[in-house]
Amino acid sequence: MDGFIAAGIIGIGLGAQYALLALGFTLIFGILGVVNFAHGGFYLVGGYIAYAMVGMAGWPYPAAVLVAILTTGALGYVVELLLVERLVNDELATMMLTLGLYLMMSTTVLVIFGPESPEFIFPVSGTLRGKGFYIPLANLVVLSVCVLAIGAVYLLMYRTGFGRALRALADDRTVAMAQGIRPRLLFPVAFALATALAALTGALVTPILTLSPHAGDAVLATSFMVVILGGLGSIVGATVAAFIVGLVEAYSSVYLGGSKGALALFVLVLFILVVRPSGLFGREVRGA
Amino acid sequence: MRKILRRSSALMVAVVAAGVWTSWLAMPAGADCEVKLGVMGPLSGAAAAWGSAMRIGAEFAVAEANKAGGVQVGAEKCRVSVTPYDSKYTADGAAAGANFLASQGVKFIIGPVGSPEATGIKPVAERNGQITFNSGYAKNAIEPRFPLAFHQLSGPSTWARPVAKAAKEKFGFKSIVVVAPNDQGGTDIASVDAEAYRAVGVKASEEYYQRGTSNFAPIVARILSSNPDAVDTASSPPADGATIAKQLREAGFDGPIGRLGGPGTPEIIRAVGGIDKLKNFYWLEIVPTDDPGVKSLWEDYKSLMGAPAPDNTLMATSVVASRMILKAITKAGTAADVKKVAEALRSLSVEDRNLGKGEWTGQTFYGINQEISLPVGMGMIVDGKHLGVRRIDTSGQ
Numbered sequence: 001m002d003g004f005i006a007a008g009i010i011g012i013g014l015g016a017q018y019a020l021l022a023l024g025f026t027l028i029f030g031i032l033g034v035v036n037f038a039h040g041g042f043y044l045v046g047g048y049i050a051y052a053m054v055g056m057a058g059w060p061y062p063a064a065v066l067v068a069i070l071t072t073g074a075l076g077y078v079v080e081l082l083l084v085e086r087l088v089n090d091e092l093a094t095m096m097l098t099l100g101l102y103l104m105m106s107t108t109v110l111v112i113f114g115p116e117s118p119e120f121i122f123p124v125s126g127t128l129r130g131k132g133f134y135i136p137l138a139n140l141v142v143l144s145v146c147v148l149a150i151g152a153v154y155l156l157m158y159r160t161g162f163g164r165a166l167r168a169l170a171d172d173r174t175v176a177m178a179q180g181i182r183p184r185l186l187f188p189v190a191f192a193l194a195t196a197l198a199a200l201t202g203a204l205v206t207p208i209l210t211l212s213p214h215a216g217d218a219v220l221a222t223s224f225m226v227v228i229l230g231g232l233g234s235i236v237g238a239t240v241a242a243f244i245v246g247l248v249e250a251y252s253s254v255y256l257g258g259s260k261g262a263l264a265l266f267v268l269v270l271f272i273l274v275v276r277p278s279g280l281f282g283r284e285v286r287g288a
Numbered sequence: 289m290r291k292i293l294r295r296s297s298a299l300m301v302a303v304v305a306a307g308v309w310t311s312w313l314a315m316p317a318g319a320d321c322e323v324k325l326g327v328m329g330p331l332s333g334a335a336a337a338w339g340s341a342m343r344i345g346a347e348f349a350v351a352e353a354n355k356a357g358g359v360q361v362g363a364e365k366c367r368v369s370v371t372p373y374d375s376k377y378t379a380d381g382a383a384a385g386a387n388f389l390a391s392q393g394v395k396f397i398i399g400p401v402g403s404p405e406a407t408g409i410k411p412v413a414e415r416n417g418q419i420t421f422n423s424g425y426a427k428n429a430i431e432p433r434f435p436l437a438f439h440q441l442s443g444p445s446t447w448a449r450p451v452a453k454a455a456k457e458k459f460g461f462k463s464i465v466v467v468a469p470n471d472q473g474g475t476d477i478a479s480v481d482a483e484a485y486r487a488v489g490v491k492a493s494e495e496y497y498q499r500g501t502s503n504f505a506p507i508v509a510r511i512l513s514s515n516p517d518a519v520d521t522a523s524s525p526p527a528d529g530a531t532i533a534k535q536l537r538e539a540g541f542d543g544p545i546g547r548l549g550g551p552g553t554p555e556i557i558r559a560v561g562g563i564d565k566l567k568n569f570y571w572l573e574i575v576p577t578d579d580p581g582v583k584s585l586w587e588d589y590k591s592l593m594g595a596p597a598p599d600n601t602l603m604a605t606s607v608v609a610s611r612m613i614l615k616a617i618t619k620a621g622t623a624a625d626v627k628k629v630a631e632a633l634r635s636l637s638v639e640d641r642n643l644g645k646g647e648w649t650g651q652t653f654y655g656i657n658q659e660i661s662l663p664v665g666m667g668m669i670v671d672g673k674h675l676g677v678r679r680i681d682t683s684g685q
Binding site: 107114120138214215219221249 | 331332333334336337339340470495496497498500501502503505506507509510513526527528530531534538539540552555558559561562598600
């Protein structure tokens, strides 16, 4: 029973991190129709900017996280404006472009910071312990920030005119444009928002795990799986799927081991996709 | 269109000219022949630190040789060049790398690094007529059917038992979980490590994870459910080892954490946040890093290359392998006849000016005596205090 509670807590923590990552990934697909293979790169860049600000410039960690979010968001804005925008209607070309961008980002990090992991530690230490469970305080802080950020994204998307405009573009770009919504203005902002979310996750999560130039690889795979499971482009789907993936990963790894656990997760995803090919909350056809 | 063609042609001429100029600059005075050394390993991804150390070690040995006027091949001195290849810690990457290097005229390869790469390169390099010097810990890192494959360091079959014995004596643990990735780069080492622990009277179990895992919290919870006295991260990449150690400590595990596997302890210490966070830790060093000769290698590197070497000890074994290959070429009097060079290599005594004397081993475990066995070290951190790295005697293993 102790292991069951501990696994559940670990699963919720993983789910919140995956949700934050997947939200950015699904926003870009939902609004722009672009499968952003560079998402892991923005996570990586966010982590390394935060590390550089803390470890090299001596800034306090919260300020470093803020700088990472703003800088990576600005980078995302520029990338969309100068590169993605030109190919935005060609799904295959944007896939290749973003994959290339990811390789460039991870190699640049490797060249600048070297292949070895730097010392980047979360400023809060200690562990909350109870009967049959433990939660590192750092994970609790990260979980809280993730939940707040997910809530903020929901408010932005469902309670503001800006969010309504973005959702209109996701639903039907042609009709949205006929209503006066200008994708050339909103696409870079949406891309910046998504990359800022990736950077926030990178800056929050890498100090509780380990920062290294390949840290974006796993992020891309996880985000992709969560978003496919939730339904490409669905914000609610991505959030629900993230928690499902987090909990299944935790329980299967604890009870079946690292190898069989990973297999169980993929079998479950495969099964759900066989039953619902468009994902849990996905639509049959993208409107945009 | 014509304008574009003209510009492209001018650019190509400039690139070729720049290439010729830089090659000429790198060539020792008077050299009119060239020996090409390939160096292979993961230069990207989780194991990039190992591949970079391998590359840097070969580059240093080559710079040394070129500074001395090149390598003696028969009657002439030839300059030595290095061609690196990123084999990405995969079998197919290493096999493709062997072919690429063959296409560049490379007959001698320092590396690859990991077991999957060693598995991939052996048949291809044998067919291409290339000598390889891998550092993988696979149970079949070298084999009698691939006589051109050499091993640049001793594997777990040599050092696991004495290090396990020393760790047990120091920390007094009775049970251990050995955790590693679930591919050949993990299982071949973890299984030998576990066997070594059992041989010295420790109850050992193995736990494997999917390579690419970044958050080990569920694996840590599973490990702790068996209530072990100690945990060994074996050949997990350093970043994985650091995360496992960090999450074990967060979960309240205060027993010793070991690492009977690949190099990377300084990276783990740094990523975890210092030795006081690791508390009790022991590890294998593939070279005894506190020995004066080994320390002087890092000083020599800095003085020749103008920058500090990485603290990854694979750099040292790569230097030894590169120096041995160059010595063998000189002894054989040819860089063209690979079989003759391999024969000369086998006949050389294992001795390095930095790492000291060693021996050729491997007959008992691999069935072929083509493994360079030099002294290894064992490092310990006890109650947050670094006790240094002591030399471990592996003779008779």
